[in-house]
Amino acid sequence: MLPEVNVMAMSAVARDTVFALRRQIAKIEGTLPERLQAPVAGVSADAVRSDMTLVRRGLAVASADALLCTGIERLDTALGGGLPKAALGEIHGLETRDAGAVAGFALSLISLILKEKQGLPVLWIGTAEIFHEAGFPYARGLHALFGIAPEQLLFSEAPKLLDALWIAEEAARMTAFAAVILEIRGSPQRLDLTATRRLHARAQNAGRPVLLLRQAGEAEPTAAPVRLIVSAAPSASRETVAGPLAGSIGRPAFTVDIGKSRTALPGQFTLEWNPNEHAFAERSAEKERAEDPVAVVPASARGADPAPASGAVLAFPAVAASAAGDQPPRQQHPAHRGPRRAG
Amino acid sequence: MISHRDNNTQRIAALDEQAEALKLKRGMGIADARAMHPTIDVVEADAEADRRLLEGLADWCDRYTPLVAIDGEDGLFLDVTGCTHLFGGERAMQEEILARFLQQGFDVRAGLASTPGAAWAAARFHGDRIVAGGEEEELLAPLPLSALRIAPQTRTGLESVGLRTAGAVMAAPRAPLARRFGATLLLRLDQALGRLDEAVSPRLPVAPLSVERHLAEPIMLTDDIERLVSRLAVALKSDLERRGEGARTLALLLFRVDGAVSRISVGTSRPMREPRLIQRLFHERLTAMEQNIDAGFGFDLVRLSVLSVAAFDMLQGDLAGEETDDDADIALFADRIRARLGEAAVLKPVVVESHLPERAVTAVPFAEAPQRRAPKPDRTAPPMTIYPPERPVRLFRSPEPIEVPATEIPEGPPMNFRWRRALYRVARAEGPERIAGEWWRQLPGEAEAPTRDYYRIEDSEGRRYWLYRQGLYSSAPQAAPPRWFMHGVFA
Numbered sequence: 001m002l003p004e005v006n007v008m009a010m011s012a013v014a015r016d017t018v019f020a021l022r023r024q025i026a027k028i029e030g031t032l033p034e035r036l037q038a039p040v041a042g043v044s045a046d047a048v049r050s051d052m053t054l055v056r057r058g059l060a061v062a063s064a065d066a067l068l069c070t071g072i073e074r075l076d077t078a079l080g081g082g083l084p085k086a087a088l089g090e091i092h093g094l095e096t097r098d099a100g101a102v103a104g105f106a107l108s109l110i111s112l113i114l115k116e117k118q119g120l121p122v123l124w125i126g127t128a129e130i131f132h133e134a135g136f137p138y139a140r141g142l143h144a145l146f147g148i149a150p151e152q153l154l155f156s157e158a159p160k161l162l163d164a165l166w167i168a169e170e171a172a173r174m175t176a177f178a179a180v181i182l183e184i185r186g187s188p189q190r191l192d193l194t195a196t197r198r199l200h201a202r203a204q205n206a207g208r209p210v211l212l213l214r215q216a217g218e219a220e221p222t223a224a225p226v227r228l229i230v231s232a233a234p235s236a237s238r239e240t241v242a243g244p245l246a247g248s249i250g251r252p253a254f255t256v257d258i259g260k261s262r263t264a265l266p267g268q269f270t271l272e273w274n275p276n277e278h279a280f281a282e283r284s285a286e287k288e289r290a291e292d293p294v295a296v297v298p299a300s301a302r303g304a305d306p307a308p309a310s311g312a313v314l315a316f317p318a319v320a321a322s323a324a325g326d327q328p329p330r331q332q333h334p335a336h337r338g339p340r341r342a343g
Numbered sequence: 344m345i346s347h348r349d350n351n352t353q354r355i356a357a358l359d360e361q362a363e364a365l366k367l368k369r370g371m372g373i374a375d376a377r378a379m380h381p382t383i384d385v386v387e388a389d390a391e392a393d394r395r396l397l398e399g400l401a402d403w404c405d406r407y408t409p410l411v412a413i414d415g416e417d418g419l420f421l422d423v424t425g426c427t428h429l430f431g432g433e434r435a436m437q438e439e440i441l442a443r444f445l446q447q448g449f450d451v452r453a454g455l456a457s458t459p460g461a462a463w464a465a466a467r468f469h470g471d472r473i474v475a476g477g478e479e480e481e482l483l484a485p486l487p488l489s490a491l492r493i494a495p496q497t498r499t500g501l502e503s504v505g506l507r508t509a510g511a512v513m514a515a516p517r518a519p520l521a522r523r524f525g526a527t528l529l530l531r532l533d534q535a536l537g538r539l540d541e542a543v544s545p546r547l548p549v550a551p552l553s554v555e556r557h558l559a560e561p562i563m564l565t566d567d568i569e570r571l572v573s574r575l576a577v578a579l580k581s582d583l584e585r586r587g588e589g590a591r592t593l594a595l596l597l598f599r600v601d602g603a604v605s606r607i608s609v610g611t612s613r614p615m616r617e618p619r620l621i622q623r624l625f626h627e628r629l630t631a632m633e634q635n636i637d638a639g640f641g642f643d644l645v646r647l648s649v650l651s652v653a654a655f656d657m658l659q660g661d662l663a664g665e666e667t668d669d670d671a672d673i674a675l676f677a678d679r680i681r682a683r684l685g686e687a688a689v690l691k692p693v694v695v696e697s698h699l700p701e702r703a704v705t706a707v708p709f710a711e712a713p714q715r716r717a718p719k720p721d722r723t724a725p726p727m728t729i730y731p732p733e734r735p736v737r738l739f740r741s742p743e744p745i746e747v748p749a750t751e752i753p754e755g756p757p758m759n760f761r762w763r764r765a766l767y768r769v770a771r772a773e774g775p776e777r778i779a780g781e782w783w784r785q786l787p788g789e790a791e792a793p794t795r796d797y798y799r800i801e802d803s804e805g806r807r808y809w810l811y812r813q814g815l816y817s818s819a820p821q822a823a824p825p826r827w828f829m830h831g832v833f834a
Contacts, residue, residue, distance in 0.1 A: 150692045
């Protein structure tokens with residue numbers, strides 16, 4: 001009995017060393033430690049079990065805690081377990097008009113974080129430009145959808161990007177915030193690799209996420225381990241007792257692309273936010289609206305098809321279109337005078 | 344020579360010694376003066392600049408006493424009660440003030456007395472005199488009536504009845520004087536003689552606490568100023584502790600060698616007395632103002648004042664001695680941002696009972712926001728609705744007008760719309776949610792705010808917006824068609 005215990009203890013010590021080294025490597029390389037930790041095939045069950053013990057005792061427990069699970073299995077697997085919590089996360093919107101969806105997705109992530117850290121405040125930093133272009137966050141809407149109480153919210157509007165970055169750096173090192181959002185527009189020079197690396201390092205030390213929302217920005221090299229590209233997805237209809245209500249607008253839905261991740265392959269996901277349970281749900285392909293097109297609303301009372309869309313949209317009518325004489329282009333017709341099917 | 348316009352004539356307002364030597368006098372017409380001496384140089388008076396200069400001088404006089412008041416267009420009152428011993432007595436103090444002003448190029452006359460009225464007369468009619476308590480009557484008696492600070496009409500009235508000096512007025516019976524010339528004359532007389540108290544109302548509120556340091560060698564570097572701030576804050580801490588208070592507003596006064604004074608103030612959102620934190624706040628403020636502070640030849644007096652205080656609640660740390668007070672951290676963070684970027688840099692939303700979306704939430708600066716506390720059950724709260732109205736995640740500060748070419752039914756949602764020069768096709772719409780103007784807030788003559796019909800819109804690409812139509816369609820001729828606005832974006 002005694003020698004066996006000794007052997008086990010020794011092997012445990014050795015494994016501890018190995019894990020400490022792996023952790024160092026993971027930290028240097030910036031990858032997620034469990035990538036290096038996957039149990040090697042062919043090891044005996046006993047070894048696996050002791051591996052698990054060690055994992056539970058040291059690294060993996062911490063790392064499982066270090067990841068934010070979105071609750072969508074496919075997305076979590078693609079991201080290697082979830083989004084890192086103590087890190088800078090980049091969320092991109094391709095156009096400024098996607099600002100609602102980008103903000104909504106970021107807030108739903110924060111809502112997931114707040115499930116663990118209840119009552120901690122959230123700081124939202126933005127430049128004056130983005131708040132003017134995309135609208136100021138509306139506390140009533142945030143409360144209803146994401147359960148973030150107005151008392152928990154703090155906004156900071158910086159006149160210049162440099163000030164916004166300074167505020168973000170100061171805020172990122174604090175543990176008193178549940179999360180910090182930094183929202184900017186475009187791809188400014190100032191927000192380069194160095195600036196993002198500073199933010200990332202502070203977020204890592206504080207153990208709090210910093211979400212960098214970039215509206216209408218190009219994908220540029222940054223220090224953020226994960227970049228997600230978010231746009232709005234058509235929402236499903238409202239569910240009623242009698243089934244889906246035709247023509248209604250249901251829960252918020254997002255299309256999420258993994259733009260950059262050290263562990264994941266590019267992929268696209270359609271997520272739906274459940275404001276009652278504060279959880280994501282993935283929309284399966286058959287429920288997509290592409291298969292269930294809903295036409296112009298309100299649906300005609302007689303149940304007939306509504307008027308079809310007028311002809312193809314052209315940016316500028318070609319010169320040859322003068323055949324139509326003095327008629328203005330179709331787009332300018334009031335809809336009730338639009339082309340109508342005979343009969 | 345300086346001229347000013349008085350009753351449609353340019354008259355001499357002030358003149359220098361050379362002009363006085365030419366026998367020109369104040370109040371003389373410029374035309375007469377030019378006739379006498381065609382070569383004189385005349386400058387138009389600038390009352391605003393004079394006022395600014397006097398305020399600058401008053402700021403500088405802050406180094407002698409916190410109670411400095413501006414008197415008329417050309418005078419300053421300094422209440423030096425209890426300050427003279429710091430400068431080596433009354434005589435030494437007055438001499439120092441005169442010498443310093445002379446070095447700066449001002450021709451100053453000073454008088455020191457135990458009443459403001461007597462000091463006023465001493466300064467104007469003696470130049471450099473210190474009047475001991477009880478000697479006011481002796482000082483005033485031989486002086487002309489204008490030493491009494493009375494209106495010119497009263498003065499001419501008194502002169503017309505043969506009272507030409509202050510002593511003659513004092514000797515005259517009081518009752519007829521009061522009846523004929525009003526109570527002001529006797530009030531001024533009594534104030535000058537110390538029979539009635541006269542308060543000098545200071546320009547700036549007097550700080551409850553302040554510490555200062557006179558420097559033999561002027562300092563210029565921001566780092567030096569910061570180091571000095573933390574030293575002064577240490578001295579301040581014991582005073583605050585004794586009073587059981589913490590500072591809410593702090594001001595740093597930098598007196599430049601040549602007389603300019605910089606005033607830098609910071610606010611805290613909760614009472615503070617820790618020197619390290621005070622120094623950090625001033626660090627942010629000084630960094631932000633670095634370009635605006637002109638050190639010139641350096642500052643020779645630095646003063647740290649507490650402008651407002653509040654009760655300081657002592658908190659006990661936990662057993663391990665580790666304090667993790669998140670609220671305090673956030674308050675300090677907000678104060679630092681505020682010190683650098685201004686009052687409205689950190690905002691907190693406050694929910695207001697209102698139907699209008701833009702009025703339902705106001706963003707107030709962090710320091711003015713109500714402190715976080717456990718929500719208490721509110722009996723007056725309206726009952727919860729099962730389906731609360733849906734509100735967007737972002738709201739435009741001012742609704743943006745959009746072009747709506749047509750709606751399928753007159754009061755229905757649009758079929759497509761143009762916003763920021765891009766065309767959007769409406770795929771689905773929900774609504775309307777009608778929000779009427781708040782008539783109970785209107786002023787009596789004001790037109791009624793038009794009703795808004797809000798629609799939730801999803802465009803063909805899946806983005807969700809919040810639009811509204813302002814006003815209703817009307818069958819009346821010449822009625823303006825309703826206008827459409829974009830007000831918010833949904834998630």
